[in-house]
Amino acid sequence: MTGETVEELEIQLLLDALYRQYHYDFRHYARASIKRRLLQAQRHFGLDSISALQSAVLHDETMLPNLLNYLTVQVSEMFRDPSYYKSLREKVVPHLHTYPSLKVWVAGCSHGEELYSLAILFREEGLLDKTIFYATDINPAALKAAQAGIYPLDRIRQFTENHRLSGGHSSLSDYYSADYGRAVFDKSLRARTVFSDHSLVTDAAFAEMHLISCRNVLIYFDKELQERVIGLFAESLARRGFLGIGSKESLRFSSHADRFTEHAREDRIYRRKGR
Incomplete structure (x- = not known):
């Protein structure tokens, strides 16, 4: 055996x-990416093999x-790929204004940058007060960071430029206060977030x-996992609801593709077909 x-x-x-x-299931994550990260973890913990890493995490849950x-x-x-957020402003927000209340799911919210970007966009477009956001992740530490809404000040310059390019109607500085080298975002931005x-x-799906x-x-x-997740999103969307994915992602080859129409092709925004 090699x-x-x-x-x-x-x-x-x-x-x-x-x-x-x-009960953390990474078995269907892209193997090359998982392998790279596990090897990084192995080196970080000073272990001789992946088997040693397995033994360590099984016998010491504090390593998890x-x-x-x-x-x-x-x-x-924040506002990563500004054209995506500009498309939301111009091509999605007008439709969202027609609803009396809104639900938005930020799936895989990480440290909250995408959540706060959407919350700021929704405030600027007059939608925040009628929206409930659901920010989800499998990593408890990431969720805690997202709830705090605190980022190093040296990241704010890029966030600010992204916000401007996204069509922001105000200054990003209106939404945070500077404190000891950190930017602390206004807690009102997450007041309607679960x-x-x-x-x-x-x-299971959110409805x-x-x-x-x-x-x-x-x-x-x-x-296989992409198929499951895209199907989950289709089941979670209201009729004619919108799905936004990354610039290098696509529904084109999914078996669920016929459940969506392309709403903003270049920015990977799709719309759920009517049932």
């Missing part, structure tokens, strides 16, 4: 163990949060969402 084959077996056994012991930080993607920025642990791999934004998450799943 070293590479042994390593692949070790990875599969570790993923199986995480699911059976802690640290391992989750490696296995879940926490890299984002933060929740939710796994796209194993958990009757008017907008689901799940950007740069599908690319980390294998084909």
